[in-house]
Amino acid sequence: MSRVLLGVLLVAIVGSGIAVAYERYRHRQLFVELTKRERERDELNIEFGRLQLEQATWAQANRIDQVARERLGMKFPEAEDIVVVRQ
Incomplete structure (x- = not known):
């Protein structure tokens, strides 16, 4: 019986x-993966x-x-071109 117990303990x-x-x-492995993911996050x-x-x-x-003026040819209206609409 003690040999069986000894065998079981040895296997354990x-x-x-x-x-x-x-x-x-x-x-x-998980630590290396974590380090890699932290580097990617940074x-x-x-x-x-x-x-x-x-x-x-x-x-x-x-x-x-600047883009509106150069690419789109836009400009601010002259004072005489501005119309104020009131209700």
Whole structure:
């Protein structure tokens, strides 16, 4: 009976050791994946900041005025061309 118990305990110890080794390996894999994802997140945040800055630049009033004048040939109306409508 004690040999059977010793065998069971030996199998349990070996199984436990294998499980610990596998979980450490899996932990390393997940940590590497987490580090990679954090790096990607940081790069995306930097790109998002750049895009926000670019959008702010393109949306400035003087930029819109410049594009309206150059590309669309628009201009402010002369004083005599302005009509005020009142009700």
